[in-house]
Amino acid sequence: MYRSRERLNVLKSISILCVQLQLLLLCGGTFVNETSVFGPEKLQAFKIFDDEQQPQISARSFICVPLFRVFSLELGNNIHLAADEYVAVSGDHPALGSWQLDKAMPLKEQDKARSKWYLRLWICASQRFYYRYLVYSKNAEGKRILRSWEGQKVARMLQTYEMYRSPGVDIYGEAYPTSVGGGFHLERGWLQHEYVIELKFVWQDHFVISGISSNAKYRLTLTPLNVMDDTRIEVSRFSYNHSAFRAQSQQGVKYIPGTALIYRIYQPLDTYNAFRLSLYQSNRDIKLSLGEAYIFPEQIKGSRGILQLPIFASLQNVAIGEVTLPYLVVQPMPKVEAGNLRASFHHYWPDNWPTLDVGHRGLGASYFQSSTSFTENTIESFLAVEQAKGDMVQLDVQLTKDYVPIVWHGFGFYTSERDQPIRDRFDLRFVLIRELTYSELKASRVFILKRWTVKEYTHLNVRDRSQSQRIFPKLSEVYEDLPKNLGLLVEIKWPQLMASGVLESTQSLNKNNYVDRIIQTTIRYGCGRPLIFASFDADICTMLRLKQHVFPVILMSIGKSNIWDPYMDLRTQSYQQAVNFAQSAEILGTALHVENFQNKQQSVELGLNLQQVLFLWGNDLQNVHLLEQFRALDVSGLIYDHMDQVGPSAWKRSAFFRAHQLLELFGAQCVASGNSTTIPGVKPAKPTIWPKLR
Incomplete structure (x- = not known):
């Protein structure tokens, strides 16, 4: 036994001498790097491997230092949980479920009132991570139903230098009280099961x-x-x-x-x-x-x-x-489980943003105004808004018989047989967009009636015409051809019941499938840009709000008007009713006809005081002085024609959304919708302490 101990001591002495020798070599100026370990071929292979890797926003390729983290939460603001409701925490870290609802970590009750909750969890401390709290229930099959979740634009964050501090107590729904987009903010969960x-x-x-x-x-x-x-x-x-x-x-x-x-x-x-x-x-x-x-x-x-x-x-x-x-x-969206808790944009429109200039159907309604430079609702007209330093474009979307989203304002158009001579309007028949498949639509002759005159636009509905000039562009084509820094206000068309009991038009397509297809197209082709959904149909606004959480929604309304006939729906008959609906449906805000405010401009505060946005639209907004009056009232946006003539190009340096930081911000839409795992153009977070491993 004595000899074995003696041999062990000798081995320890040899190992200590080896360590000292290595230290002496380093102190003597000899630098040991990867070339001392790997040959040139190996190093080149490593470099190629690193260059080919796509940066992942949720990547955790750093040394993991385990930390026993305590999450402590209190329910304030008179929030009381139902018997079947529970609290969980979700975050970008794998230990917190990577923003997936079904992988979020449940907290434990701390008191009988169920107002205090906690969770103790081992978690990596090598990089900052983000997290949110949520309330959920379970259905009979054990699947989680999201009831509410924290909707601040920036999630709660734990920096590496805070890892060893006392965590303190979080209040459900309250984060970053002094920051824009912070404070108390809870979002209703979107429909899933x-x-x-x-x-x-x-x-x-x-x-x-x-x-x-x-x-x-x-x-x-x-x-x-x-x-x-x-x-x-x-x-x-x-x-x-x-x-x-x-x-x-x-x-x-x-x-x-x-x-x-x-x-x-x-x-x-x-x-x-x-x-x-x-x-x-x-x-x-x-x-x-x-x-x-x-x-x-x-x-x-x-x-x-x-x-x-x-x-x-x-x-x-x-x-x-x-x-x-x-x-x-x-009904919930198909494949709705792809969405995650990364971010919500339902109420993201900071009140410190300026009044935005929005081009109505591009540079304006053209079929009934001869002074418009380009044909309305065409890609060419939308691009002209960017040249005029406009911030956004308003466009009209509806679906064909085979559920293809296309851009067109009216519910139909006048047409005739291919070889039929046209003498007057009685040689034409009116056809609805919903009655034609997309291929039938693109094969149709197109006529517009201007009072008693007939004008043909079929030459803009043919393949040899430039795509930017064609009428009936697909919504996906619009998303692909317009730059990301040009914001979009996508108005979804649906015929309304008038107060007189007469329908604007008829619609036979399934309303859930109708809205689903527009959302799916937008998630696939249009995410990552400033985009607002809008509709004169309050029910479509409700559906857009309940089905998804990545695109904000506003209700467009005539309000009280001497120009337009009112709708039957009380939610659309005045600005205050529209504001009430926006609060009820938990949408971003409203867009009202300017006639509602011309004699009482201060009434814009009804919505603004509730942190709702307010866009204005109407022919009267082609007046430069009126535009300036409403800019002074800090309305959120002005939707008007002829932006190239009365727009901001003379005094505006550039469009608002040209700022690169804003595009990075809206890139989170793609991640939250499940369309992408990274934000385009944004580098992944870097470690603040620990070196990256190969």
């Missing part, structure tokens, strides 16, 4: 009840009749700054004819429930209902419709009236 039904009281009159005035006030309650408690009901009653959806109270909700009220029902996919709508007179005992209407699953078909429901007297099988109730069904 459930769908939504909205029952909409958005017309002037819905109830006809025998012996009761049409102006009578009611209290309504909606009750699911299912055995399983898998339905969640929220209600929004429009009132300025109090229009957000909330859980239905046991006493129901007040309803006054002429005001907007919406029930929103969340149900698991492939679940179909019946509901009872109970009516109470507001001045009588709440325990005894005036009448009841029943909604059965087979009555709700497709994406939209109108229910005609009999109202039965309470405790009697006698009909005493009828309720007319439009509804909307919102």
Whole structure:
């Protein structure tokens, strides 16, 4: 035994001498690098390998120093969790799930009130990482349903130099209180494993009840009749700054004819429930209902419709009236699981941005204005806005019969047979875009009526014409041909029901598929640029909001106007109602006709005070002095014609979105939508302490 110990000591002495010898060589000026270990061929192979690697924004190719990190969270701001709701944390680090909802790390309850949560986790400390908190529930299959999540533009961050500090306590929804885009900000989760039904009281009159005035006030309650408690009901009653959806109270909700009220029902996919709508007179005992209407699953078909429901007297099988109730069904996007928690852009439009100049259909409506330089809604006209130093372009999108998104303003156009001579308008027939496949559309003759004159535009609908000059460009072509620094306001067309009861046009395409195809095209070809979805159809705005989280949405509205006939939908009949809807649907803001503000310009504050954006549109905005007046009021954007004549080119140095940092910012859309794993043009984060490994 003694001899073995002696041999061990000798070996230790030899190893110590070797280490000292290496140190002496270094001190003597001899530098040991990779050439001392690898030959030239190996080093060249390493270099080629490094050059071929695509930078990954979530890459973790650094030495991992494990750290026991404590996440501690409190629920403030009167936030209370339901019994089936839980808290988790997600981040760009693999240990936090790489922004994937199903891989987010659940926190543990710390008190009976479920207001304090914590998580202890070993995590790499070699690089800063980003993280967000979220609230989720689980369906019967164990899949997570995202209820809410922190939506600040910049996620919470832990720097390497903070790794060994006491973590402190985070407040759910509050981060970066002094920064633009920071403060308290929670986002509603997008639809994944459930769908939504909205029952909409958005017309002037819905109830006809025998012996009761049409102006009578009611209290309504909606009750699911299912055995399983898998339905969640929220209600929004429009009132300025109090229009957000909330859980239905046991006493129901007040309803006054002429005001907007919406029930929103969340149900698991492939679940179909019946509901009872109970009516109470507001001045009588709440325990005894005036009448009841029943909604059965087979009555709700497709994406939209109108229910005609009999109202039965309470405790009697006698009909005493009828309720007319439009509804909307919102299904999740196909392959929605590709989306992640990297970022949300639903409310990203900082209030310190300047008033933006937006070209209406390019340089303006051309078919009825002879002074316009280029044909409207063509790539050529859009590019001219960039030359005029405009910031954004507004364009109109709708779908063909085979669901190809194309750019065209009207719901149709006049056409005729190929060889038919045209003498007057009676030789033409009107065809709707939705009635033609894309190939049929591109083979059509195109005519526009200007009062009683007929003008043909077929020469702009042929293959030998330059793509930038063609009418009916595909939305994907527009995205590919326009520079990223030219912002887009994509208006989605859908015919509206007028207050007179007449439809603008007819539409037979499935509304969910219609919206899905536009979103899919935009994610694939249009992400990574300033882009806002817009529509005159409030339901499309709702669908855009619930289906995705990477593109902001605004409601376009006529409001109160002496020029345009009003729509039936109360949400579109005034600026205040549009503001209420924007708050209810949790969208970015509104775009109103300028006529609503010409005599009361200060009313723009209604939306701006609620951190909503406001764009203005209308022919009157071709006046330079009027444009300057609204710029002085800090509206978010001005949509107008003839930007080359009255636009900002004389005084503006360059378009706003030409700043490279802004394009990097919007590049996160591609990552959040699942279209990319990296932000184009942005280098991956570098380690602050540890060297990179080969």
